[in-house]
Amino acid sequence: MTVSYSVLDLAPVVEGSAPTVSFENSVQLAQLAESLGYRRYWLAEHHNMPGIASAATSVLLCHIGDNTSTIRIGSGGIMLPNHSPLVIAEQFGTLATLFGDRIDLGLGRAPGTDQVTMRALRRQPQQAVDSFPQDVLELQHYFDDPSRTINAVPGQGLHVPLWLLGSSLYSAQLAAQMGLPFAFAAHFAPDMLLQALRIYREQFKPSAQCPTPYTMLCVNLIAADNTRQAEYLFTSLQQQFLQLYRGTPGKIPLPRQPLTGYESFEINAMERTLSRSLVGSPNRIRAGIEALLEETQVNELMFNGPITDPTARLESFGIGAQVMQDINAGVHTSEMAK
Secondary structure, three states: OOEEEEEEEOOOOEEEOHHHOOOHHHHHHHHHHHHOOOOEEOOOOOOOOEOOOOHHHHHHHHHHHHOOOOOOOEEEEEEEEOOHHHHHHHHHHHHHHHHHHHHHEEOOOOOOHHHHHHHHOOHHHHHHHHOOOHHHHEEEEHHOOOOOOHHHHOOOOOOOHHHHHOHHHHHHHHHHHHHOOEEEEEEOOOOHHHHHHHHHHHHOOOOOOOOOOOOOEEEEEOOOOOOOHHHHHHHHHHHHHHHHHHHOOOOEEEOOOOOOOOHHHHHHHHHHHOOOOEEEEEHHHHHHHHHHHHOOOOEEEEEEOOOOOHHHHHHHHHHHHHHHHHHOOOHHHHOOOO
C-alpha cells in the first residue's frame, strides 16, 4: 500500500524572532514540501500562544496558496467551537474559490487555547463545545448545493472536503458516524491512538465524500544526518512542552543540552506526551516509520517539525520525504545507506 505523507505547520515563533520570519519560513517549507511530493500542507489554529503564529489560519493559508501551485492546503485544524459555522464556510469557500480543489477543512473540537482566551473568542464556550456535532452538520450544509435561506457566498455548492481531527475517542466515533476521514494527533496526545483507530474503523459508515475509512496520523519528525544532532534539535520541542506543563508558554526555545532545572515528574510527563516522536538519522527514521505503519495501518502520515533552525527544518522534511519515497518504492534500508 502506498502511504501518502503530509506537513503540519504551526508557524513556530522562535526565541529572538518574530511572526514575520515565521511566515517566510512557512512559505519556504510549503514550497519545499510541494517539490518533494508531500500531499498536504496544513496549518493549525492556536490562540494566545507566543510560540505559534497560525491563529488566523485561513488568512495564512491564503498566503501559502499564493506561493504554491499544486500541494493541497488546509487546516489541521480549525477549532470549530471558536467560530460560527457560517463564518468558516465563507472563509473556506473563499479559499476554494481562489485555489480550486486544493483545499481541505480539518475540524477540531478543542479550543486551541486556555479557558480565559476561549471566552474571549466565543462568549458561550461550553455550549459551543457541546454543539460540535450540530455545527459540523451545519457547516456541511453550507457547502452543499444552494437550498437554504442562508447561503455561504462563496462556499455554497463547492463541497469542500471535511476532516475530523482528534486525540481521543470522541472525534473517532463522530468521524465514523458521519463518514468523514479521521486524523489523530499523536504528536501531542498519543495515549488513545490505537483504540481510536480501531473504533473509527469498526463503526465507520460510508458517505459520498468518504466511501471507505481513511485515517491519517500526525507525529513529530526531527531528522538529521546523525541521531546525535537530531536529538539535540529535539530539545526545543521538549522544552516547549515542559514550559506548557508549568503554565509558562513562550516562544519556541533554542535547543540546549542537557535539560536541567526540571523535576522528574515533569520530564516523565513530557516524555509520555512526545513518545510517538520520530527522532534520529535517516535509517532510524525509516525504522520508526515502518514500525508505526505496521502497528497502525494508517493511510497517511503527517509530520510536524518544530525545529528552530530554518535550514535544519527543511533538511528534516527532506529526509522525511526521501524515507517515505523509499518505503513506498520498496527500497531496502541497506540501499538507503549507499
